[in-house]
Amino acid sequence: MPVIRASRYLASRGVGFELAVPPEEIERLARCTNLEQALRLEWVKSAGLGPDHLLEPLRHLRRWRRLEQQARNISEEVGSFAELRAWRLANRLESAGSRRRELVTCFLELVSETLRSGRLRFLRKSSAGQELPFGLGPAGHTEGCDIAAHRFLAARRAEAEGTLHIEVVLAEVDTALPDDDARIRSSVEQAVRSCVLSEIHRRCEDEAIAGAVQTLRGLLERPRLAGTxxxxxxxxxxxxxxxxxxxxxxxxxxxxxxxxxxxxxxxxxxxxxxxxxxxxxxxxxxxxxxxxxxxxxxxxxxxxxxxxxxxxxxxxxxxxxxxxxxxxxxDPFTATADLSPDELGLGEYLDQVDEELLEAALEDARFAAGVVRNSKAERLAVPSANPLVKSLDDLRPGLELSGTVANITSFGAFVEVGLGIEGLVHISELSDEFVSHPSEVVRVGQNVRVRVVDFDRARGRLSLSMRSKARKRGPKAGSSEEAKKKLEQLFRK
Missing domain, CATH: 3.30.420.40 (ATPase, nucleotide binding domain)
Structure with a gap:
């Protein structure tokens, strides 16, 4: 079999279930094309698994099926798209079996190390202007390969539009290629750069799809209002x-x-x-x-x-x-059923995401939302969790409120706090610790305690925080306040 089993593929990506599932049952799940089919599997029903347990594995298993299709002409077992590229390159460049395996090992080491410590350099294709589009910064600057998904996808869009070129700066790895052949080295380095871009794109694509699914479910799972x-x-x-x-x-x-x-x-x-x-x-x-x-x-x-x-x-x-x-x-479920991801505002740069994978994930999200809605009795979408807050005039900085997470984006979470108003908890206000994405801290539908930071009545914008009161932001390094403190300490000595 040219591809590792589906169960091993999921495990290699840290995806699993809360119970031990035999590999053959994972294989059956891998053959399901959508969530509806997966929920009909006997082992899924007997284990009491629902949409929340299956959506992420199904997304990864779609990738696994693609890997399986693309690896049909490879005799060696592969467990990732990088391995598949490595064996294709080795088969093209080398004939001897031992040399091929050595070349594959070198290729994968260079890919792995570049993803860990390599850089991406953003170059402007035209000479006009020094700033890159989509707020990517000055031309020629570099970022790590762990770049945020929205920034990488923005760069890919600019690249598709012909205004930007992404150059992969390889990590320095002390790896000797077979015979250190110049022709082989050039081909390997070129293939590694391409592979690194593809691996980053897949990672960012998966993050964007997961975010779109979460946003769509938060929208569709709101109960239908019975009144006018x-x-x-x-x-x-x-x-x-x-x-x-x-x-x-x-x-x-x-x-x-x-x-x-x-x-x-x-x-x-x-x-x-x-x-x-x-x-x-x-x-x-x-x-x-x-x-x-x-x-x-x-x-x-x-x-x-x-x-x-x-x-x-x-x-x-x-x-x-x-x-x-x-x-x-x-009735958000019915009213938005036929709208595209762009019309629903499910995320930035979704035009750079694989359309087939995105649509399949969103169809699963719609089905999951239907399952959840059918299990809930009709009720008002936002029951008042703050009975002492009677009007918008009661909102003031420092006021603590109970709320429900209604939506998650790359820059923060929107929380319903009663009065029919949603406030934004910016990503920097979600926790006292660093947060790379809001989904690390909150989920749609979660009940949270928030504190009012500011309410802009003219624009109808409510800013909230989930940070502890005890933690206060100190002056930034190099600020005048910090300089004054240092001078005062110096004169006291």
Whole structure:
């Protein structure tokens, strides 16, 4: 068999189950094309495994099936894509068996060491300007091969657009190639550079897909609201509104300054919640504050793709956008079923991710969300966890709140804290310790305690923290405060 067994492949990537699973059962799981099939396996049912146990293994097993397909013409057993590349190169360059194996060993050592201590250099293809696109920094600067996924995928996009070139700086390894042949060395180093880029891309791709799956599940697993929902679109000049319920679909629009008129219209239609979406030039904060102080539950709405979806419908675009907001809030599972990852705002640079792997993972996420939703009774999406907080005016720096993690992105976690408002816990505020990705600390649906850092009423933005109060940020190295302290200590001596 040219490829290691699926059970060994999962183990090599640190993926497993909470119970001992025979290798032959993992093989059966590996042949499942989606989550629905996997959940029907007898051993899965008898073990009581659910979507949360299977989503990650299924993503890795799709990679394993690709490896299996690509390694059909290789006689040696391989356990990774790097090994597959190594044997293909060795078979092309060498005929003797012992020399091939020696070359493979050297190749894999150089790949491994470069991934650990090598560098990536970002070069601008055109001479115009010194700054790289997508905020990647100055041309010619280098980063380690453990580069953050969003930065690497941004660089890959720039490379695809022809504005940037990524150069792999190999690690210095004291490895002698067979006979130290110059032709072989050149071919090996070129292949290693290509392999390193592919390995980094796969790692970043997996992280991006996992993040998109987590975001989609957080969106779709919100229960359907039983009552009426109002979607409102503000553009700085007018308020476009749509109320949607089992037996109601009403639209209206008001001058931006006529918030009182909008309030009276809402009183007649009695929505459970008002979701406010601000277009370019519009601000949701003042409207949310006005309505909240009058006892109407409001929340800012910031999902991507609303205007793009509205343009595909007949009728005034912003009125249709208000209806779309209401649909997505009332029943996110149904309203977003046919939308693309880009329209849903599931992550940055998903255009650089393998489309087939991404779509398969998202289909599994949709199915998982359906399983979870069917197991829950209908209820309001955000029950009040902070009964003493009656309105947005009660939000003040230092106030501690209970909340539920609603969404996770590469830069932080959004937490629902009641009043229908979501606050952002920036990645730097998730823990007293360094956090490379929010998923290391929190998960969607987790109940957390947060502290208000700031509330920008005009923009409707709530900043939160999960750091301990005891830990205070000291002055940065080289700051004037630190210099003054050092001078004071010097003069005391």
């Amino acid at each position: 929902v109002c979607g409102a679109v503000v553009d700085g000049k007018r308020i476009y509104a749509a109320c949607l319920g089992d037996d109601i679909e009403k639209k209206a629009d008001f001058h931006a300054n006529d918030m009182e008129g909008f309030f009276r219209w809402l009183e007649k239609n009695d929505p459970e919640v008002v979701a406010v979406f601000a277009t370019a030039g519009g601000k949701s904060g003042s409207l949310i504050s006005f309505l909240s102080n009058r006892g109407i539950r409001c929340q800012p709405f910031s999902q991507a793709g609303v205007m793009r979806q509205a343009k595909r419908r007949k009728g005034p675009i912003k009125s249709q956008a208000a209806l779309i907001v209401a649909e997505r809030v009332r």
